[in-house]
Amino acid sequence: MFWNYLMNWMTNDVAIDLGTANTLVYVKGRGIVVDEPSVVAIEAETKKIIAVGKKAKEMLGKTPEEIRAIKPMKDGVIADFEITEAMLRDLILRSQQKKFLIRPRVIVAVPSGITEVEKRAVKESAEHSGARKVYLVSEPLAAAIGVNLPVHEPCGNMIIDIGGGTTEIAVISLSHIVDHISIRIGGDEMDEAIVDFLRKKHNLFIGESTAEKIKVKIGSAYPLKDELTMEVRGRDLVSGFPVSMKISSEEIREALSETISK
């Protein structure tokens, strides 16, 4: 009892949603204390970390040769181990008010469809980032608990989670996943579809973060009552000059239709 009290006082156990687009850290008793894009900027030659999170995301597509902005997660799983570990270490440290006296226990949410090898990779990354013990929980179960579905009851609870890299659909009953599908398609692919569409249709080059802004502002799956337009700045691929162009929500719906129909 006393030992438990002491351990609780000395460490802050954390829960991590290690996402393709965003990583969140929750600390017991304090709530979500870190919510940052899963992006890391490093010095290309020395691999020294320059920025993690929002600052690094702002650099995406705008870095000089000496700096690289990296998204270490792809399709819901780790694509770059070293960088994921560095990112986790930084975010876990930021979440701790006092320097670790005892390293925290960490629970990480992972997509329901990941392989054993991928699970081990997440566990090892979290351990190397300073966790004392690592537990994994399936993302749909965590999401269902998060939105207060009665997961413990003997009834079917359906949850659909569209993320940056994966879309998960699961049915949960009696605290377990009864059935699930996890497809490796999400918001990132929509951004790529918008980049491709504008390049092919208008010879307009834009970066992924501009594509994400277009998607959020005027993107749709079905016709809108009042269709929208947006002024988009990019580079003309023929002249090489910066240009500004009015893009409509109809065009963006066309760009997104293939990804959405998957």
Ligand SMILES: Nc1ncnc2c1ncn2[C@@H]1O[C@H](COP(=O)(O)OP(=O)(O)OP(=O)(O)O)[C@@H](O)[C@H]1O
């Ligand atoms: N209002 C919005 N309209 C459309 N898409 C949005 C909106 N807000 C956020 N998104 C998209 O949602 C995605 C991020 O979702 P989320 O943070 O749940 O992903 P993630 O958990 O990091 O990814 P995953 O679970 O696949 O690993 C991004 O692609 C983002 O552009």
Ligand SMILES: [Mg+2]
């Ligand atoms: Mg997610």
